[in-house]
Amino acid sequence: xxxxxxxxxxxxxxxxxxxxxxxxxxxxxxxxxxxxxxxxxxxxxxxxxxxxxxxxxxxxxxxxxxxxxxxxxxxxxxxxxxxxxxxxxxxxxxxxxxxxxxxxxxxxxxxxxxxxxxxxxxxxxxxxxxxxxxxxxxxxxxxxxxxxxxxxxxxxxxxxxxxxxxxxxxxxxxxxxxxxxxxxxxxxxxxxxxxxxxxxxxxxxxxxxxxxxxxxxxxxxxxxxxxxxxxxxxxxxxxxxxxxxxxxxxxxxxxxxxxxxxxxxxxxxxxxxxxxxxxxxxxxxxxxxxxxxxxxxxxxxxxxxxxxxxxxxxxxxxxxxxxxxxxxxxxxxxxxxxxxxxxxxxxxxxxxxxxxxxxxxxxxxxxxxxxxxxxxxxxxxxxxxxxxxxxxxxxxxxxxxxxxxxxxxxxxxxxxxxxxxxxxxxxxxxxxxxxxxxxxxxxxxxxxxxxxxxxxxxxxxxxxxxxxxxxxxxx
Numbered sequence: 001x002x003x004x005x006x007x008x009x010x011x012x013x014x015x016x017x018x019x020x021x022x023x024x025x026x027x028x029x030x031x032x033x034x035x036x037x038x039x040x041x042x043x044x045x046x047x048x049x050x051x052x053x054x055x056x057x058x059x060x061x062x063x064x065x066x067x068x069x070x071x072x073x074x075x076x077x078x079x080x081x082x083x084x085x086x087x088x089x090x091x092x093x094x095x096x097x098x099x100x101x102x103x104x105x106x107x108x109x110x111x112x113x114x115x116x117x118x119x120x121x122x123x124x125x126x127x128x129x130x131x132x133x134x135x136x137x138x139x140x141x142x143x144x145x146x147x148x149x150x151x152x153x154x155x156x157x158x159x160x161x162x163x164x165x166x167x168x169x170x171x172x173x174x175x176x177x178x179x180x181x182x183x184x185x186x187x188x189x190x191x192x193x194x195x196x197x198x199x200x201x202x203x204x205x206x207x208x209x210x211x212x213x214x215x216x217x218x219x220x221x222x223x224x225x226x227x228x229x230x231x232x233x234x235x236x237x238x239x240x241x242x243x244x245x246x247x248x249x250x251x252x253x254x255x256x257x258x259x260x261x262x263x264x265x266x267x268x269x270x271x272x273x274x275x276x277x278x279x280x281x282x283x284x285x286x287x288x289x290x291x292x293x294x295x296x297x298x299x300x301x302x303x304x305x306x307x308x309x310x311x312x313x314x315x316x317x318x319x320x321x322x323x324x325x326x327x328x329x330x331x332x333x334x335x336x337x338x339x340x341x342x343x344x345x346x347x348x349x350x351x352x353x354x355x356x357x358x359x360x361x362x363x364x365x366x367x368x369x370x371x372x373x374x375x376x377x378x379x380x381x382x383x384x385x386x387x388x389x390x391x392x393x394x395x396x397x398x399x400x401x402x403x404x405x406x407x408x409x410x411x412x413x414x415x416x417x418x419x420x421x422x423x424x425x426x427x428x429x430x431x432x433x434x435x436x437x438x439x440x441x442x443x444x445x446x447x448x449x450x451x452x453x454x455x456x457x458x459x460x461x462x463x464x465x466x467x468x469x470x471x472x473x474x475x
Contacts, residue, residue, distance in 0.1 A: 023083055023276045034082040036093055043075050050074065062266060062366065064424025072434050073268055073426060081270040084280075088144045095148040104155040109172070115194040117147040120171035121158045130170040131454055132202040132242060135195055137218075138173060139209030139428065141250075141277030142187060143180065147173035150208065153431045157443050164444075165451040172198075176214070179277075183284035184343055188217050195222075202457060204450060205244045208428045209369075210277070212249025216345035219244060223355040242453040243358045245446055248369055248428045249376070251346040253278035254338050257371035266366035267426050274368070282337050346376045353383035358416040360449045362442055364425030377419060384414040420445055 032038065054060045054067045061070055079090055099106065102120075109117040120136075123129070134157075138149045154171050161167040174194045176187040191214055195203065207215040222241065255274045264271045341348040359380060363373045413419070420442050422429060429435055430442035 023272070030083050030086055034079055034086045034090065036090075039075060039079050042078055043071065046074050046078075047071050062424060069435060073266075076268040077270060080268060080273060084143060084276075091140065091145045091149065095146060095151075098151040099148055102151045102155055104151075104158055106151070109174075112172075112194060112197045115174060115190075115197065117172060117174035117194070120151065120154055120173060121169065123170070125162060125168040128168050130168050132167075132169050132204055132450070133198055134169055134171045134245070134450070135198065135203050135205045135215075136171050136173040137176065137191060137205070137207030137211035137214045139207065139211040139248075139250075140178075141273060142210045142214075142281040143178055143277050147175045150431045152433050153439065153443055156433075156440065157446055160444060160447040161450060165447060167447075167451055167454055169450060169454075180280035180284045183280070184282055184337075187214055187281075188221070188342065191215075191218050192221055202242050202454070204242050204453070206246065207249070208247035208431055210250045210281075212246040213251055213253075213343075213345055215244060215246060216249060216251065216348070217342050219356055220342060220345070220348055220352055223352060241357045242457055243360065243449065244356070245360045245362075245449065247362045247430055248364070248367060249345065249361065249373065250274075250369060251344060251376040252369075252372035253282070253344050257368075259371040260368045263366050263368045263370060267368045268432075269368055269427050271368060278338070282343060346372060346379070348379075350379070350383040350386065353380050354387035356380070356383075356416075358418070358449075358453065360418045360420060360446065362420035362430055362446075364427065364429045365421065365423030366425060367427040367429075369427065377417060380417045381414045384416050418449060 050060075050067060050071050054070070060067075061074075065073065080087065082090065104120050105122050107119045109115055109119060121130070134154075136147075136150075136154065138145050138147055140146075140149070154173070158169060158171065161169050172194070174191065176190045176194075179187070195205070195218060205215040205218055206212075219241070253274075255271075255278060260271050260274075338344060339347050341352075361373065361377055361380075363370060420430070422438055422442070425435065425438055426432070430439050430446065433439055
């Protein structure tokens, strides 16, 4: 006897369409519902509940958070669960507050042709020019925020470098073009053009969240044996990056790791924000139209749908020039753009990761990106170890064994892949100053990492990218 099953795919599709409509809703009601006044009202409602759980029931959401921290985390999550237009207005409001509280000189970029952004920090300090430039790429899922985000923690980092380490470093924070108006690879092309200006200065690429993923894409461009970088710039004057600082980098845009479920109730990022932001970054506006047409015609052939995705991927990237996009226009190699290593760094080849400069990767144990970041960390460590062992045969093996992260052990670490990890913290916790000591301690270690890289560079001859790329990476 046949039994009828509930239409799971249909209900799932309907829920997806409901989330998408809310994500794209830019009505007056949505703007008012998640505005500053509404957020303040939400705080007044949620605070008594958090207080009751902490003080009366003794059952906080996370024992590692204070009453104040849990309240702010809940408010951030509620505010972030908004349509894109509302999120951008909220980002502008947050950045205006950060700009007013910025304690370092803040100037608009004028001396870098074709680049918009801000300089953070004084041009000279005690008669000394900056020893290095922290090339900062902001987060926001590639769809929101600007170079003015994270001003307070960056100011604290620069002050710590000067006072505790006697190092003068400036920050160049860029305003790369946002999706969906400017899909991949426009943000990466923009970051490359901005980094080219650092031909005579020591650079440290870095970024948080999506900015961390974009910084990793930039590193892949720099360390390729051939490609757009060498074709478009005289690499003789381009020194290698001293290192890279990656805060909760977005290294996998499929958004299907187990931590998206297990940490959903803790993290400040709403789970459904990430898939839509990823689609906008890869496809632009066209992906939303494809999704809705797929819901209307459920009997479409699966192969034809894949072809539509590929056509949309190529069309959305048609604005890139041939020289810049030649190495990234992977029509045949990557039928699924989500596995393009220039989009999702977790799929970067081991031989390329082995070339990377020393990395400092920071993440929290309660963030939804946790599993993906841990897999990426393990892959970086293995690449560095294989480089040391000069075992090139193993580099030709499949990367499938890195899709499942194993618990840390004595063999899971490498001195060129440093990890800043706090099991109780959320997404980009070093840049959330309301977390107090947790944030400041992480930023202090960032300062120590930068100081160590600057001291190391003083005792080692300058290596240029063109000479490095011409050598065998195993040497």
